[in-house]
Amino acid sequence: MADMRLIIAGAGGRMGRALVRAISETPGVVLAGALEAPGSELIGKDAGVLAGLPPCGVVLSGDLWALSANADGIIDFTVPAATIANVAIAAERGIVHVIGTTGLSASDDAVIRSVSKQAKVVQSGNMSLGVNLLAALVRRVAKALDDDFDIEIVEMHHRAKVDAPSGTAFLLGRAAAEGRGIDLSQHSVRSRDGHTGPRRTGDIGFATLRGGTATGDHSVIFAGPYERIELTHRSEDRMIFARGALKAALWAKDKPPGFYSMADVLGLSDF
Incomplete structure (x- = not known):
């Protein structure tokens, strides 16, 4: 061939x-x-x-x-x-x-x-093959857990990256939303500053870090009563x-x- x-x-x-x-x-x-x-x-x-x-x-x-x-x-x-x-x-x-x-x-x-x-x-x-496997796992976990588990996505990239949150963070956010059967655009929280009030049930939060030469670190946190599940991928090259x-x-x-x-x-x- x-x-x-x-x-x-x-x-x-x-x-x-x-x-x-x-x-x-x-x-x-x-x-x-x-x-x-x-x-x-x-x-x-x-x-x-x-x-x-x-x-x-x-x-x-x-x-x-x-x-x-x-x-x-x-x-x-x-x-x-x-x-x-x-x-x-x-x-x-x-x-x-x-x-x-x-x-x-x-x-x-x-x-x-x-x-x-x-x-x-x-x-x-x-x-990345690993990130796409992570997205599949996030979808499954989000489907298995109810709204008692809050979903937060944290990502870090190098200082020169110009868009935020990263495309990967959105990929993971969409996977979580699909697992929950919700529309990400209606439940996405991309910034918090000042007196924000309590977290809304069902929201998917995004936190963006920038600095150094990091090529991409992503974590999806499922935070429930008295326990947390964290799924993480770190790229090295x-x-x-x-x-x-x-x-x-x-x-x-x-x-x-x-x-x-x-x-x-x-x-x-x-x-």
């Missing part, structure tokens, strides 16, 4: 460079293109060299339409505006689009879902997200067009 030809969006960024390295270590995939924002000073640079590898002959380009003519998929950890532009091209080409971008709005998500009749979209707020994204791309290669999650990739949809 031919290797899957992948484009890395945001190839000059930290996550993009990790993805280029991951491709070099993963059988069954090859780097077919490296995308950066038009006008970037990195356009024309060798993607391998930027990733700390020997030159690979794939240079960064700002033209996804041209790059996608000879590709099977694109892996996209960029920014919302770029992802929405990329998803339209991926849909027109009918290629796999793995989306790890965070900070997307509800309208952005609607656009992404709307193109899945043509494209194979795998989207997750976190591509961005390569866990890169490897998960490659697994998702390979999984989706032979699937029909549609919208998929990492729960689908891992066979956890019915867990």
Whole structure:
């Protein structure tokens, strides 16, 4: 079977460079293109060299339409505006689009879902295999415990992260809400300051920490009368997200067009 030809969006960024390295270590995939924002000073640079590898002959380009003519998929950890532009091209080409971008709005998500009749979209707020297993566990625990157990989500990332709470925190929050059979948007508490009054039963709280070089720590706390259950995942290297994204791309290669999650990739949809 031919290797899957992948484009890395945001190839000059930290996550993009990790993805280029991951491709070099993963059988069954090859780097077919490296995308950066038009006008970037990195356009024309060798993607391998930027990733700390020997030159690979794939240079960064700002033209996804041209790059996608000879590709099977694109892996996209960029920014919302770029992802929405990329998803339209991926849909027109009918290629796999793995989306790890965070900070997307509800309208952005609607656009992404709307193109899945043509494209194979795998989207997750976190591509780590461990985090997605954690989400499945959170869903199960939330379903098993009643409102006597309050749910709080705590996350920490490096000082340069620009969105909060993290996409992973929302992923876990949605899992908890699904387990409880509630709408997260109606029960989400994202800040507390001053005289807030007592905690409302059924709310799901979010606490955000930023500092240093942390690549992502997440805990979901179920706090009940006189006992607590804490489910935690700590990431130690961005390569866990890169490897998960490659697994998702390979999984989706032979699937029909549609919208998929990492729960689908891992066979956890019915867990």
